[in-house]
Amino acid sequence: MTWTESGTTRTVTADDGVRLWASRSGRGTPLVLCHGGPGLWDMFEDVAGLLGGLATVVRWDQRGCGRSERCAGPWTSERFVADLDAVRAHFGLERTALLGHSWGAQLALSYALAHPERVSALVYVAGTGIGPDADWHGAYEENLLARLGEQPERFARWLELTDRPQRTAEEERQRAVLQWTAEFEDRERAPELAERMADPWFGVNAECNKALNAERKRTWGTPELYTACQALDLPVLIVDGERDIRPRSAVDSLERALPRARxxxxPDAGHLPWAEDPQGFREAVATVL
Incomplete structure (x- = not known):
């Protein structure tokens, strides 16, 4: 266990022996955060600071990503749900609130469906709902290109890097930062905020990303998933930035299905709403903590 100024950093061992990085800080209601991706790492340092007076916040890097042990998977939602349960158990949490962002919102929802008795509340941030990818992915790609196209020089560089069959680690980082600028409504601050996402930089686990995105395309949008969400008897808070380039109408499917959703x-935030409206985000999350 390593002590830091913000709390404690620990190694959580999953049931198959893979080591996961985790950190705990703050005090109050337990809250486990699930980062986006797939294939990225925890970028919730600001969120932990924002909510530290409301909750005991647990952050973690998902398997094979960030500061967690590099491994060969498996890259399945079932495996990641089991890893999340190992994090919960490691910190001795009988029940915990979950906050998931983007892909992490899908993971947190999957965990709540599998283990509702271990979840006190779910905060679903900037997810894409429970419908098929056709509900949002085409519009997302159009919006991404339109946002990037607002800065022709940066757009040209992003296209150049995207078209390269092989990229160095620094080129991978540069491409990601350029793409992440599209995630923010505040276009002046977007480069600064995107750089913050990449500091520190651990590299994207492309294999993990590809496998879990393919799994979602196969398994999301089914009547069985909708029925399972209808039976989820937990308070759920859905938080969206209105200016997210993923159409927010995609989340309507989840809101309709859940019996206890708010x-x-x-209005002035994009895909990372805490970065552009921290007060509004904190006030919203406080209602379920």
């Missing part, structure tokens, strides 16, 4: 839309 939705907050932050």
């Amino acid at each position: 939705r907050v839309i932050l």
Whole structure:
């Protein structure tokens, strides 16, 4: 266990022996955060600071990503749900609130469906709902290109890097930062905020990303998933940035299915709403903590 100024950093061992990085800080209601991706790492340092007075916040890097042990998978939602349960158990949490962002929102929802008795509340941030990819992915790609196209020189560089069959680690980072600028409504601050996402930089686990995205395309959008969400008897807070380039209408499917859902839309925020409206985000999350 390593002590840091913000709390404790620990190694959590999953049931198959893979080591996961985790960190705990703050005090109050337990809250486990699930980062986006797939294939990225925890970028919730600001969120932990924002919510530290409301909750005991647990952050972790998902298997094969960030500061967690590099491994060969398996890259399945079932495996990641089991890893999340290992994190919960490691910190001695009988029940915990979950906050998931983007892909992490899907993971947190999957965990709540599998283990509702271990979840006190779910905060679903900037997810894409429970429908098929056709509900949002085409519009997302159009919006991404339109946002990037607002800065022709940066757009040209992004296209150049995207078209390269092989990239160095620094080129991978540069391409990601350029793409992440599209995630923010505040176009002046977007480069700064995107750089913050990449500091520190651990590299994207492309294999993990490809496998879990393919799994979602096969298994999401089914009547069985909708029925399972209808039976989820937990308080769920859905938080969206209205200016997210993923159409927020995709989340309507989840809101309709859940029996105890409340939705907050932050009008001046994009895909990372805490970065552009921290007060609104904190006030929203506080209602379920």
